[in-house]
Amino acid sequence: MVAVTPVGDGHYLVCLSPGFFRGIAAGDVIAYDERNKSAQVVERGGNVAVQVFHAGIPGDTVESLKRNAMDIGGRVDGELDSLVVLTFPVRVGFPAIESILAGLPSDGVEWEYGNVFDEQGEPLAWWQDAT
Structure with a gap:
């Protein structure tokens, strides 16, 4: 589970850095692929x-x-x-x-x-x- 907020167009803002999902951090905007259980960073949050x-x-x-x-x-x-x-x-x-x-x-x-x-x-x- 990753804490996210929908921001539209299938993109999500990551609210908290995850403990067991690599490649993302709080503040990043991601596109999540439900079928493959993978996330692609659309924008880094710094x-x-x-x-x-x-x-x-x-x-x-x-x-x-x-x-x-x-x-x-x-x-x-x-x-x-x-x-x-x-x-x-x-x-x-x-x-x-x-x-x-x-x-x-x-x-x-x-x-x-x-x-x-x-x-x-x-x-x-x-x-x-x-x-």
């Missing part, structure tokens, strides 16, 4: 999605992550027992985002960008037009 998967780390570490993300202009778009979904305006910059994530424990944490790389691991580079 946000970077980050999924942080964690297990066995203290709750105060997770709270610190969320607080640090908000301190630099990010927001928490979703949370499960072992997942935090963050959204950052691209203007925050990748170094600032990665600095926050570098403060997480190396054991029990994996994170990934949700809309920065394609399926082959190549940068999508949409942010070059957004900055």
Whole structure:
């Protein structure tokens, strides 16, 4: 499930960055293909999605992550027992985002960008037009 709002012509505004759907972030406008269960970005919203998967780390570490993300202009778009979904305006910059994530424990944490790389691991580079 992805939180969207219809905007007409079969297009949807993504309201919250998804935790399990790659390639999109909050603020993007997408065309969704119900039959293939796929989304095509029509317009980028200028946000970077980050999924942080964690297990066995203290709750105060997770709270610190969320607080640090908000301190630099990010927001928490979703949370499960072992997942935090963050959204950052691209203007925050990748170094600032990665600095926050570098403060997480190396054991029990994996994170990934949700809309920065394609399926082959190549940068999508949409942010070059957004900055």
